[in-house]
Amino acid sequence: MSYIIAMLVLMAGCYFWIINAGAVSHAIREWTRSVRDPGALARRFGRPRKSGAHPVRAPE
Numbered sequence: 001m002s003y004i005i006a007m008l009v010l011m012a013g014c015y016f017w018i019i020n021a022g023a024v025s026h027a028i029r030e031w032t033r034s035v036r037d038p039g040a041l042a043r044r045f046g047r048p049r050k051s052g053a054h055p056v057r058a059p060e
Helices: 002-036 038-044
Strands: none
């Protein structure tokens, strides 16, 4: 009986680990996408888009 409980706990632990690994990979993917596009990163933090001005290089 204890082997069955141990196997269930092991399976639950593996499931939890796989789900968290998927969430972490999704977060890293979103972060790298935002780093590659500085304009989207600036808009995400509330900087409005001005016509003809680069969102990162434009002075305040």
